[in-house]
Amino acid sequence: MLEVKSLSVSYGAVAALMNVSVHVAPGEFVSLIGSNGAGKTTLLNSIMNIIGRSKGTVKFDGKDVSKANTPKIVSRGMAIVPEGRRVFANMTVRENLEMGGFTRPAGEVKANLQKMFEMFPVLEERQTQTAGMLSGGEQQMLAIGRALMTSPKLLLMDEPSMGLAPLVIKEVYEKLKVLASGGLTILLVEQNATMALKYAQRGYVLENGRIILQGKASELLGDNEVKRAYLGKEYNEKWER
Template sequence: MSALLEINGLRGGYGRVEVLRGVDLQVNAAEMVALLGSNGAGKSTLNKVVCGLVPAWGGSVRFDGHDLSGAHYRAVVQAGLIQVPEGRKVFPNLSVLENLELGSFTRARERRTSNLEKVFGIFPRLKERLAQNAGTMSGGEQQMLAIGRGLMAEPVLLILDEPSLGLSPLLVEEMFALIRRLRDEGLAVLLVEQNVGQSLEIADRAYVLENGSVRFSGLPQELLGSDALRRAYLGL
């Protein structure tokens, strides 16, 4: 049985600068995969190339049986590969409701009402703030909104790019509890994070990206006990 997301030999970058150097990565259905690495390792570039926001220089991306190599980002969304970007990227001058509705602009528009109720079941706080402009919300609330907006598109696989970035320790705990819940409900998730410890606690498998290449991959318990991981990721 083939993987839900299969990335082979993916290369990409900006201008003449190569960032991704032949990345291989897989995510299976209903699986939580952590992609770890320090700033500049290429994690966000990988997300952008996979989602059609930055053109690939080489390699292939297959998702749910379809070849998405070089596909337009709308085709990627229509296939059910949804990204919650780093920094949340909510629309600050639009209301919570308007931000959520935009999540279903390309995919699942006909089920917008029922999906809104599902999102409110996960994030009751958003229902209390429907008319509030997103730009006036706290960082944690904006992250909830960004994830809720992604869920409005009925993702087959959800990419979460640094969801704990800029959050207080308490909110980080809440965010990882939420991500665990999504995984437990059967949603495939690619979790892109610098928070190694908590990511490996909830992941089924993990990859470590260093200088645009996958240096290590395996089960979380293998990586946690690996001296090689500490050298590659922490520089020890």
């Protein structure tokens, strides 16, 4: 469904991505992990053409979208949940969701809104509240729901665990698991390697703008180098002893 080939992005003289290639098949849940500054957000923003690229191609659903603008990419069935959630804080929960579906027919928006309320009951309960009054976890649910209002074939997720408590992170990932089991294709980028690889089918490891490892998520989760680099201080201490 998604095929990224030899993607390179630079910020002035600084290379952020260098010949990055990834693919995601229909129905797959793929995670891309890496430390802060590895280029994860840059990759998603370049796929969506939010930022430009100096080299490489992006194909989505069999069509080259390398030169398509962001609204066109969204209309073709790709949506992104941005890092930091970025809900419209002064708008209500319902208005945020409706904004997500502004390109869809009215009947579809109504049906999708009901689906979002069924999937995220807290959003229905708080639909008249302003989004800025929600907790971090609730805002993440809202950001996911807003993206799903576009009826996407492929959902891009940027750091869904950022700033959330462990129990809330698990809840968010369980929702993603439900979406994936329902057939939605997901490409997720994360620093939280444990959660990302636990729920994904395949994974990539991005380091300093390059893909250095790829494979089944379970294999990457068990890889000693991945554990040493990405699974936290406690493992590093054990590794170094």
